[in-house]
Amino acid sequence: MIAIKRLFVIGLMVxxxxxxxxxxxxxxxxxxxxxxxxxVATSExxxxxxxxxxxxxxxDNSSIIFDGKTEVFTFIDNKRKEYYQFDKPTLLQxxxxxxxxxxxxxxxxSNMPAEQKAKFDQILNPNSGDLMTYxxxxxxxxxxxxxxxxxxxxxxxxxxxxxxxxxxxxLGVSESEFGVMKQMMNYFKENLQEVVALLPTGxxxxxxxFDENSPILKDGIPVKTIAYKDGKATNENxxxxxxxxxxxxxxxxxxxxxxxxxxxxxxMGR
Numbered sequence: 001m002i003a004i005k006r007l008f009v010i011g012l013m014v015x016x017x018x019x020x021x022x023x024x025x026x027x028x029x030x031x032x033x034x035x036x037x038x039x040v041a042t043s044e045x046x047x048x049x050x051x052x053x054x055x056x057x058x059x060d061n062s063s064i065i066f067d068g069k070t071e072v073f074t075f076i077d078n079k080r081k082e083y084y085q086f087d088k089p090t091l092l093q094x095x096x097x098x099x100x101x102x103x104x105x106x107x108x109x110s111n112m113p114a115e116q117k118a119k120f121d122q123i124l125n126p127n128s129g130d131l132m133t134y135x136x137x138x139x140x141x142x143x144x145x146x147x148x149x150x151x152x153x154x155x156x157x158x159x160x161x162x163x164x165x166x167x168x169x170x171l172g173v174s175e176s177e178f179g180v181m182k183q184m185m186n187y188f189k190e191n192l193q194e195v196v197a198l199l200p201t202g203x204x205x206x207x208x209x210f211d212e213n214s215p216i217l218k219d220g221i222p223v224k225t226i227a228y229k230d231g232k233a234t235n236e237n238x239x240x241x242x243x244x245x246x247x248x249x250x251x252x253x254x255x256x257x258x259x260x261x262x263x264x265x266x267x268m269g270r
Contacts, residue, residue, distance in 0.1 A: 023048040025247035026177055028221075032058075032237040043237070051252050052180045065252050066184040073187065075199050076254060082261045083254050084199060091191045094263060098195065132160060134215055139164070143223040143238065146170050151215055159231070164224040165215055171223075171242055182217055195263065 025048040032041045041058025050068040063076040073091070076083040086094070132153045139150030139162075146166040153161030168175050216222055223239040 022246040022248050023051075025049075025245060026173060027241075027243050027245050027247065028239060029241045030237055030239045032235055034235050035233055046247050046251050047178065047180060048247055050180055052184050053252055065254075066180070066187065067252070068180045068183050071187065073191075074254065076258065078255075081255075081258045083258050084261055084263065085254075086195070088191060091195060094195060095191070098263075132213060134163075134213055137162070141224075144240070146223055148223060149219065153214070159228050161228065162226040162233075163215070163222045165220045166223045167220040171221060173242070173244070175217075178217060178221070185217070199263075 025046060028043075028045040028047075030043045030045075032043060033039070034041075039058065041056060041060065043057075044053075044055040046053040046055075052066045052068070053063065055063045061078045063078065065074040065076070066072075071088045072085060073087075074083055074085045132155050134151050134153050137150045137152045140148055141150065141164060142148065143164050143166065147170055148164035148166050151161075151163040151165060152159055153163065168178075221239070221242070222237075223242075225237045226233050227235050227237075
């Protein structure tokens with residue numbers, strides 16, 4: 001009997017340990033296909049009440065972590081095994097430094113390649129450019145088992161996005177479970193737009209950068225997205241699964257052995 005009691009106590013302690021290191025959350029798996037060459041990259045999104053992690057495979061091979069409680073943002077470059085981490089006060093200070101450097105460098109803009117000029121314009125005017133308008137396109141196709149509503153995203157009459165959005169109810173989740181994702185989007189717009197121009201990033205931030213007119217997160221989640229350029233479809237993202245699950249706290253840690261880096265202000269001139 002004593003042995004049975006001991007086993008019960010040990011089992012209870014193990015269960016308590018597991019629950020303490022895991023949170024209820026949502027896991028989203030999607031795949032993006034580059035239509036020109038057929039290459040496929042995987043994206044994994046982990047959401048809890050106050051944390052968000054996006055892991056991208058393929059050429060990007062990077063991750064972003066956002067802690068909604070501390071408002072700390074982390075960008076991880078898995079190729080170089082490096083990471084950049086910012087809290088809000090550091091970002092505010094860094095933004096001002098970057099803007100000052102960009103203004104100084106603009107004095108030499110006439111001798112710079114168009115790509116560098118565009119980078120400085122993005123830094124000094126991160127919200128420049130017309131916002132997209134969205135309209136229902138009637139293409140309410142099923143994506144997997146989910147019913148959707150189709151939208152087109154237009155800029156000056158040019159189609160840039162085609163979205164199929166599934167409602168929260170259709171997906172079996174509540175809007176409140178995506179609160180940290182909404183917080184991350186706002187945090188990106190307010191604090192990160194100038195800084196990302198100096199991070200070694202690729203597709204990581206494209207998932208965070210949509211405008212206030214977008215139906216994304218308002219009406220539900222896009223389970224299929226097609227991006228267009230010059231009237232031609234360039235890539236297609238499809239959500240393969242969206243599930244509620246326990247998410248380990250370890251998911252939101254920087255991998256062991258990765259080295260922390262600082263923004264290199266000198267890279268602005270190159």
